[in-house]
Amino acid sequence: MPAPKKTVRRSLLVTSAALLSLPLAAPAAVAAPKPSPSPSVSPSATPPADMSKVGGARLGLPGTQVELAPGVPVLPKGITARSWIVADAESGEVLAAHNAHWRLAPASTLKMLFADTLLPKFPRTDRHKVVPSDLAGVGAGSSMVGIKEDETYSVHDLWLGVFLRSGNDAVHVLSAMNGGVDATVAEMNRHAEELQALDTNVVSPDGYDAPGQVSSAYDLTLFARSGLQKKDFREYCSTARAKFPGETTKNKKGRLVRPSFEIQNTNRLLTGDYDISQYRGIAGVKNGNTTNAGATFTGVAERGGKVLLVTVMNPEKDDHNEVYKETARLFDWGFRAAGKVQPVGELVPPKGAAGAGAQPGANASGEAGGGSGDGSGSGTDSGSGSGAGKQAAVGAATDGGSGGVGVALAITGGVLALLAAGVFLVNRRWPLPDLVRRRR
Numbered sequence: 001m002p003a004p005k006k007t008v009r010r011s012l013l014v015t016s017a018a019l020l021s022l023p024l025a026a027p028a029a030v031a032a033p034k035p036s037p038s039p040s041v042s043p044s045a046t047p048p049a050d051m052s053k054v055g056g057a058r059l060g061l062p063g064t065q066v067e068l069a070p071g072v073p074v075l076p077k078g079i080t081a082r083s084w085i086v087a088d089a090e091s092g093e094v095l096a097a098h099n100a101h102w103r104l105a106p107a108s109t110l111k112m113l114f115a116d117t118l119l120p121k122f123p124r125t126d127r128h129k130v131v132p133s134d135l136a137g138v139g140a141g142s143s144m145v146g147i148k149e150d151e152t153y154s155v156h157d158l159w160l161g162v163f164l165r166s167g168n169d170a171v172h173v174l175s176a177m178n179g180g181v182d183a184t185v186a187e188m189n190r191h192a193e194e195l196q197a198l199d200t201n202v203v204s205p206d207g208y209d210a211p212g213q214v215s216s217a218y219d220l221t222l223f224a225r226s227g228l229q230k231k232d233f234r235e236y237c238s239t240a241r242a243k244f245p246g247e248t249t250k251n252k253k254g255r256l257v258r259p260s261f262e263i264q265n266t267n268r269l270l271t272g273d274y275d276i277s278q279y280r281g282i283a284g285v286k287n288g289n290t291t292n293a294g295a296t297f298t299g300v301a302e303r304g305g306k307v308l309l310v311t312v313m314n315p316e317k318d319d320h321n322e323v324y325k326e327t328a329r330l331f332d333w334g335f336r337a338a339g340k341v342q343p344v345g346e347l348v349p350p351k352g353a354a355g356a357g358a359q360p361g362a363n364a365s366g367e368a369g370g371g372s373g374d375g376s377g378s379g380t381d382s383g384s385g386s387g388a389g390k391q392a393a394v395g396a397a398t399d400g401g402s403g404g405v406g407v408a409l410a411i412t413g414g415v416l417a418l419l420a421a422g423v424f425l426v427n428r429r430w431p432l433p434d435l436v437r438r439r440r
Contacts, residue, residue, distance in 0.1 A: 056345030108288030110207035237284030
């Protein structure tokens, strides 16, 4: 299916600025219960009888956890994933889950943690010339965006490669800029602990299959929720198509030229495919597929003012795009059940969120790298299944070969007030500011 020439635009639903006046300290009740003794970091063949209790005791039980009652729709049939979770992205309530804390191989969904950890470090306009050592250690059969040695890329280019093409080459270049793979892995593990994602053990920053590399549906959902506090994270994970710099060559006149090529997001709920449509309200987040992990996916979507997160890991059914089909059915159920079903647990806040003014985002506007954000086989990973103020509605172009990636601000009640990112409010509400919530 040929891709449109222009980057798909999508609307940003703006949250009321009145929320900013609420107290910032999270209540003491949000402190996570202590997890069970650390289990083996090797994925088990069946869900352990005693898993982590972070987020609530029921989430540590094997099997499906849901509170069905009169008026609550039954769970969809045909969900074959080894583990899944449906949660309210803003309140943190877990509406239903299945083996939520089962430690499994995560594949490229682990790139959400990579991005949440590194995005604040480098302004998108920074440029880096790739040297051979930057690409050392990229696993055989990895998904690649097509980075070339001796070429220069902007940080913006590299993040497009990470999110759209799940490029392990882009991950390794960014890791090299961050002091190397080992330093990046250690930093990711520290950040996972800060997020209370205690099922996660990072070995490779790109999610490539590695002994002892595990995460869980619960933890992947925490990564997505934290990442969505960052403006750049929201932009990249919701971008359907973009332009990426190619290799420098000489034209017929002997002049050096560097053409670009189009890359498409491998999240099929965002872009669609021959056997699945774009999901109404989808806004990201990240997909993955490896030999050990199978297909994995975390998505965020909005309907009727509700924002849900769904994570699905390794469906047993081997149909094409099955991970997206099961995710879509769980989203459908979640939107019907929201407000009717009693939660079975919660998504806990980061450890530091209890302090007044704690900000898991990069800065008050949620922008990465301190920039203005204004546009200034075994182990084979395919990555697929792969400021407050008033403004008129505008489309903002970005730089770095994004092909005119644009966003449109939707008017809500006549006031466009962008809510500062990364603030936990009372009742554990974590709003998703200027989240791309509704596709045109």
